[in-house]
Amino acid sequence: MRVVLLGPPGAGKGTQAKVLSDRASVAHIASGDLFRKHLGEGTELGRLAKIFMDRGELVPDDVTIHMVLERIAEPDAKGGYILDGFPRTVPQAEALDEALATKGQAIHKAPLIAVETDELMRRLAGRWICRACQTAYHEVTNPPRQAGVCDRDGGALYQREDDKPEVVRARLETYDRQTAPLISYYEKQRKLVRIDGQQPVEAVTAALLRAVGR
Ligand code: ADP
Ligand code: AMP
Numbered sequence: 001m002r003v004v005l006l007g008p009p010g011a012g013k014g015t016q017a018k019v020l021s022d023r024a025s026v027a028h029i030a031s032g033d034l035f036r037k038h039l040g041e042g043t044e045l046g047r048l049a050k051i052f053m054d055r056g057e058l059v060p061d062d063v064t065i066h067m068v069l070e071r072i073a074e075p076d077a078k079g080g081y082i083l084d085g086f087p088r089t090v091p092q093a094e095a096l097d098e099a100l101a102t103k104g105q106a107i108h109k110a111p112l113i114a115v116e117t118d119e120l121m122r123r124l125a126g127r128w129i130c131r132a133c134q135t136a137y138h139e140v141t142n143p144p145r146q147a148g149v150c151d152r153d154g155g156a157l158y159q160r161e162d163d164k165p166e167v168v169r170a171r172l173e174t175y176d177r178q179t180a181p182l183i184s185y186y187e188k189q190r191k192l193v194r195i196d197g198q199q200p201v202e203a204v205t206a207a208l209l210r211a212v213g214r
Pocket of ligand 1: 007008009010011012013014015016123124126127128136137138139141142197198199200201202204
């Protein structure tokens, strides 16, 4: 199972990818998480990525493609994966397809989690993330059992710098301009499945499981 999860920032890609990867025993690969890991480790790639992340812009294609293609070549991704936040541009999608084709592989499905802008703003403003495992919570719709503490591993929760409203607006514009064209890209390949992302988490999960044939 090789799946690309599409949707604007805050649609619930990370939330759903975590559940789906557990259920289907495949890897969850999130480009944003990989950049934040580099940032935390103080690598050169992390410092470069931060410049773009802080502005709500995309990290350049060449470095992003290289990072993700290396990641999907790791052993735990052999049985399949859910890509979350990648591809985000048409050149990224083309590079992914070309790399897979050389191995006789392909993406199976590209579910699009659709959520309205006002709801995205509410979700990102109330989002808290675990520093250790990156699980996302929401202070109203999906709170942790204990405020500030991750249910899964007890990690500390924090709010992302780029979830501030002014950066969120830039990220949503970036999505419309650079990532939304992927909808027709995967539609042409007959892989796109539209999912109503405004339903409760469990209902979205059920729709996604149907979409990927599980
Ligand atoms: P993305 O990875 O697409 O940016 P997240 O999975 O981090 O989005 O979710 C964004 C925020 O919305 C988080 O605070 C999460 O807890 C919350 N959330 C996710 N799915 C839903 C849902 N179906 N209903 C309400 N809130 C949700
Ligand atoms: P996310 O965690 O998916 O919201 O991503 C956070 C930030 O990381 C984005 O706003 C971008 O700056 C950067 N990023 C993540 N994935 C990509 C990608 N596929 N291409 C370019 N930049 C990305």
